[in-house]
Amino acid sequence: MRCTVSSESIEIEVAYAKPDEQVILSVKGEKGMTVEQAIKRSKIIERFPEIDLDTVKVGIFGKAAKKDTELSAGDRVEIYRALIADPKEARKKRAAEGKQLKKGGGATDDKAAGDKAGEGE
Structure with missing residues (x-):
């Protein structure tokens, strides 16, 4: 069968x-x-x-x-597709350059952020 x-x-x-x-x-x-x-x-x-x-x-x-x-x-x-850059290495590089991630994923420069905070004084 x-x-x-x-x-x-x-x-x-x-x-x-x-x-x-x-x-x-x-x-x-x-x-x-x-x-x-x-x-x-x-x-x-x-x-x-x-x-x-x-x-x-x-x-x-x-x-x-x-x-x-x-x-x-x-x-x-x-x-x-393969990643262009390893995310872990990219974070390390940004940290070494003194950049910090904002909520939402955009990078911000600490110095520039500090300048803006003090503008109204």
Whole structure:
């Protein structure tokens, strides 16, 4: 006796962003399709040859995922670029330069902040 599994079709998205361009491609496949299969099927690597499928980090809706993770209908596969600078090293560099982060992420110069505080005196 042979057991057959119906080939249920799902649709997902594959997303990749560069500093100057963002692409989200719709991909149709079978239930059980993996992250890696979706990336290959999207042909996004042809458009962005810098994507190295062997080393690239990926996720589903902002959460890290392995390339063999099975997808569900409506999932968005995200292909992540390498960081330009290590966040820890960037913080150390700012600290060494005497800069401090304001709430909200903007950098402020302590000296300039002190000058402004004393302006109304």
